[in-house]
Amino acid sequence: xxxxxxxxxxxxxxxxxxxxxxxxxxxxxxxxxxxxxxxxxxxxxxxxxxxxxxxxxxxxxxxxxxxxxxxxxxxxxxxxxxxxxxxxxxxxxxxxxxxxxxxxxxxxxxxxxxxxxxxxxxxxxxxxxxxxxxxxxxxxxxxxxxxxxxxxxxxxxxxxxxxxxxxxxxxxxxxxxxxxxxxxxxxxxxxxxxxxxxxxxxxxxxxxxxxxxxxxxxxxxxxxxxxxxxxxxxxxxxxxxxxxxxxxxxxxxxxxxxxxxxxxxxxxxxxxxxxxxxxxxxxxxxxxxxxxxxxxxxxxxxxxxxxxxxxxxxxxxxxxxxxxxxxxxxxxxxxxxxxxxxxxxxxxxxxxxxxxxxxxxxxxxxxxxxxxxxxxxxxxxxxxxxxxxxxxxxxxxxxxxxxx
Amino acid sequence: xxxxxxxxxxxxxxxxxxxxxxxxxxxxxxxxxxxxxxxxxxxxxxxxxxxxxxxxxxxxxxxxxxxxxxxxxxxxxxxxxxxxxxxxxxxxxxxxxxxxxxxxxxxxxxxxxxxxxxxxxxxxxxxxxxxxxxxxxxxxxxxxxxxxxxxxxxxxxxxxxxxxxxxxxxxxxx
Numbered sequence: 070x071x072x073x074x075x076x077x078x079x080x081x082x083x084x085x086x087x088x089x090x091x092x093x094x095x096x097x098x099x100x101x102x103x104x105x106x107x108x109x110x111x112x113x114x115x116x117x118x119x120x121x122x123x124x125x126x127x128x129x130x131x132x133x134x135x136x137x138x139x140x141x142x143x144x145x146x147x148x149x150x151x152x153x154x155x156x157x158x159x160x161x162x163x164x165x166x167x168x169x170x171x172x173x174x175x176x177x178x179x180x181x182x183x184x185x186x187x188x189x190x191x192x193x194x195x196x197x198x199x200x201x202x203x204x205x206x207x208x209x210x211x212x213x214x215x216x217x218x219x220x221x222x223x224x225x226x227x228x229x230x231x232x233x234x235x236x237x238x239x240x241x242x243x244x245x246x247x248x249x250x251x252x253x254x255x256x257x258x259x260x261x262x263x264x265x266x267x268x269x270x271x272x273x274x275x276x277x278x279x280x281x282x283x284x285x286x287x288x289x290x291x292x293x294x295x296x297x298x299x300x301x302x303x304x305x306x307x308x309x310x311x312x313x314x315x316x317x318x319x320x321x322x323x324x325x326x327x328x329x330x331x332x333x334x335x336x337x338x339x340x341x342x343x344x345x346x347x348x349x350x351x352x353x354x355x356x357x358x359x360x361x362x363x364x365x366x367x368x369x370x371x372x373x374x375x376x377x378x379x380x381x382x383x384x385x386x387x388x389x390x391x392x393x394x395x396x397x398x399x400x401x402x403x404x405x406x407x408x409x410x411x412x413x414x415x416x417x418x419x420x421x422x423x424x425x426x427x428x429x430x431x432x433x434x435x436x437x438x439x440x441x442x443x444x445x446x447x448x449x450x451x452x453x454x455x456x457x458x459x460x461x462x463x464x465x466x467x468x469x470x471x472x473x
Numbered sequence: 474x475x476x477x478x479x480x481x482x483x484x485x486x487x488x489x490x491x492x493x494x495x496x497x498x499x500x501x502x503x504x505x506x507x508x509x510x511x512x513x514x515x516x517x518x519x520x521x522x523x524x525x526x527x528x529x530x531x532x533x534x535x536x537x538x539x540x541x542x543x544x545x546x547x548x549x550x551x552x553x554x555x556x557x558x559x560x561x562x563x564x565x566x567x568x569x570x571x572x573x574x575x576x577x578x579x580x581x582x583x584x585x586x587x588x589x590x591x592x593x594x595x596x597x598x599x600x601x602x603x604x605x606x607x608x609x610x611x612x613x614x615x616x617x618x619x620x621x622x623x624x625x626x627x628x629x630x631x632x633x634x635x636x637x638x639x640x641x642x643x644x645x646x647x
Contacts (some may be wrong), residue, residue, distance in 0.1 A: 238647075245503075249512050249536030259506070359537045362581050364596065 097319035101302045102276040103290040104316055111329035112177040118330055119170045119337075120272070125140045125244040126162040127265070134215065136261035138254050142356045158341075164348040167209055171371035173201060182401070183423055185410040186289040187249065192402040193282040201275045201397040204268055209369070211264035217257060218353030223366050225260075235385040245323075251359055293410040365440065373437030374430045378457075379451040380441055390453060397460050402465045407470040418466040422459060429455045516592050517631040520571075530585040532574060535619055535630040539574035539582060541592075541605075549590065549603060557604040559645050560615065562636065565626050572605040572616035582618075592616075618646035 076082035083089050135144040144373060149156035177196070181187055187195035202374050214221045224235050233239050248255030285297055296314050305313035316322050340347075352363050368376050379391040397404075409416055413423040429452050436449035505594045518535040525531060525544040533540045544552075545561070545568040553561065553568075574582050581596035591608065592601040600609035605616035622634030633641075640646050 244508055245506055248506060248508050248539070250516060252507070253537065255509065255512065264645075360532070360534070360539045360582070362596075363577075364581075 087210050087389040090207075091236070097323075098317050099302065100318040101298050101305075101315040102288055102322040103294075103296055103342075104314055105292060105294070106288070107291060109176070111326045112173055114323075114326045115169065115173050115178065115330055115333050117257055117276075118334070119166050119173060120276070122160040122162055122166045124269075126159040126166065126278070129156075130160040130163055131265060136215070136258050138217060138257055138357070141257065145216045146354065153335075161341050161345040165337065165345050167212060168369065168371065169337060169340065170205065171209070175371070178202070179423075179427060181428075183413045184289055184291065185405075185412070185416075188405070188410040189295075189353050189408070190286040191282075191289065194279065195285065195402050196460070197241050197275055197279040197282050198400060201272065201279060203395075203396075204272045204275055208268045208436065210273065211268060212256065212384040213369070214252075215264060216353060217357045218350075219354040219355040219357060219361075219363050220350050220366075222252055222357035222359065224257065226370065226398065227366055229256075231391070233387065234442040236263045236389045237428065238423040243338060250358075259439075271381060271453040285344075291412065292414065299440065301327060318346050343429070367438060370434065370438070374433035377437035378453045381446060381453050394458075404460070405467045406464050407467040409470060409472065418472050419470060422466060423427070425455070426459050429459065493570075517629055520628045520630065522569065522626050522628055525569070528587060529588070533630075538619075540619055540630065541570065541572050541574045541585070541616070543570040543603060545569065545603070553604070556606060557602065558642070558644070560604045560618070561568070561607060562621065562623070563627070564623055566627060569628075571618065571621060571628065571630075572606050573619050574616070576612055577588070577607075577614050577616065578612040614647070 078084065080089070080159050093358060107442075116449075130149060133144060133149050133156065135141055145160070148241075149160055166423045177201075181195065181198070195405060214225050227242050229252070232246055232436060235245050244250055245251070287296070290296065294314075298315060303315045305315060350369075367373070375394045378394045379387045379392070382390055405419075407416065407419070413420045432452040433456065436445050436452060439445045441449065485569040499626070508616045514537050518533060518540070520533060520542065522544075524568045525542055527546045528549070529544070533542055555623060560570070562571050576583050576596065576599055578594065578597055581594050583592040583594040583601060585592055585603075587608050590603045592603070592605070594600070594612070597611050598609065599612040600630050601608070601612070602608050605618075607613075607615050617635070618640060619630050620633045621637050622629045622632040623636060624634075
């Protein structure tokens with residue numbers, strides 16, 4: 070056994086048993102962050118804060134929500150909204166955060182794409198991030214089922230139908246996923262389980278992996294400069310704080326991070342208190358009815374771009390295009406053939422690729438919300454083909470990219 | 474070396490038994506997600522065909538989906554062409570249309586126009602005749618016919634009888 074001495078303080082007592090000082094250094098005060106970054110690097114912290122908001126509001130909703138097809142709707146719309154003290158607050162925080170978290174994820178993703186933060190040893194950061202995106206999408210979809218309104222029911226019907234694989238008619242697989250011929254009690258209870266236990270566990274594990282993947286390659290910077298973190302941190306610790314290219318994660322970098330978080334939270338709670346309606350689909354305030362289809366079935370805004378890729382094609386081609394869109398982002402570090410880890414603005418054709426991809430996804434999102442008629446369906450088709458074309462072009466244009 | 478080979482053996486033995494256990498657990502997990510026997514038992518709907526009035530559409534429910542039942546009048550029966558006859562179910566001398574009431578375009582529920590004897594889907598303007606065959610696009614095919622079995626004067630939905638199998642083999646329904 071290790072040798073223990075009589076403790077001189079509570080801190081010393083803990084230090085002898087848990088090495089808390091060393092842990093604090095590794096995680097915070099000697100975890101080094103480049104100075105040359107901007108507010109876009111705060112998105113990770115914003116996501117952590119939003120996840121905590123979802124977790125806390127979710128815990129309170131869980132105390133009154135009933136996963137039963139007969140009582141689920143009323144437990145949300147009557148019990149939580151009208152009877153539980155501040156129940157409306159938890160629901161609106163949960164609903165708004167579920168929507169806003171995707172906005173931040175998309176900003177976080179496109180920041181990474183712009184600055185080349187998936188290259189040169191940072192591939193696992195990107196891949197674990199995309200796995201988190203899939204986990205969050207599953208979490209969002211399973212949560213959307215729970216109020217058991219018309220949109221819950223019909224979104225559940227349509228999305229699970231995708232697993233039939235079009236002409237493959239794999240109805241057995243769809244029935245297996247639902248536990249019934251249509252979404253019913255078995256379906257609601259298993260999606261409840263996924264939403265409150267299995268998927269959150271996966272998310273927490275993946276967040277650990279995502280942070281872990283960051284430790285060896287370190288945080289990227291605005292110029293994609295390769296920083297010798299050992300050298301620069303020595304300089305900092307020796308007192309040359311101005312000359313060093315890095316600062317401590319805490320409290321130095323955190324101070325800036327939390328300032329951006331502060332602006333974000335003002336925006337977030339403005340939405341929660343004054344503009345929560347965007348996250349609450351009016352159709353979902355009708356209880357689920359398997360014998361009545363809503364006139365238009367559309368997903369939440371953050372899934373619209375991939376829904377629009379599915380829509381302009383015939384069933385089978387659409388499903389393949391949809392699967393392509395869902396999976397392709399994971400392979401970005403390998404499809405980008407250029408070794409240049411610099412901002413897109415200094416990368417020749419890739420600069421245009423980046424902005425074309427961003428505009429294309431915004432166009433897909435906008436068209437996904439509009440009815441598929443006339444000019445909208447033409448724009449949607451062009452944007453969907455553009456999305457696929459851009460990904461095919463990526464390895465080619467990056468292969469011929471000049472070394473920066 | 475001797476120790477190592479023993480440890481190696483222990484590792485392989487544990488791994489082997491563990492792998493069998495893992496496969497068995499996956500099997501159990503798969504079966505746990507299967508539709509329950511009670512759900513499957515509720516997947517059959519028995520209709521007493523003597524209850525229906527002529528030229529009146531009744532919406533029944535089978536596996537959570539709406540199903541149209543329409544008994545033809547003698548005039549309607551007399552007018553049937555070959556294609557329409559193929560879609561028609563004959564029970565005890567009477568002719569019926571029994572179709573899943575979801576438009577094959579995007580799943581809306583069409584409504585029956587009693588006087589014109591046709592179905593109209595309000596969502597995108599698709600039309601069907603009284604036998605459920607398409608008369609105006611966008612629907613890609615006629616209304617689907619649920620699996621059925623004729624049993625005397627009753628019709629069991631969810632079971633595949635000879636008449637249904639014949640329809641399926643000949644591409645009259647999916």
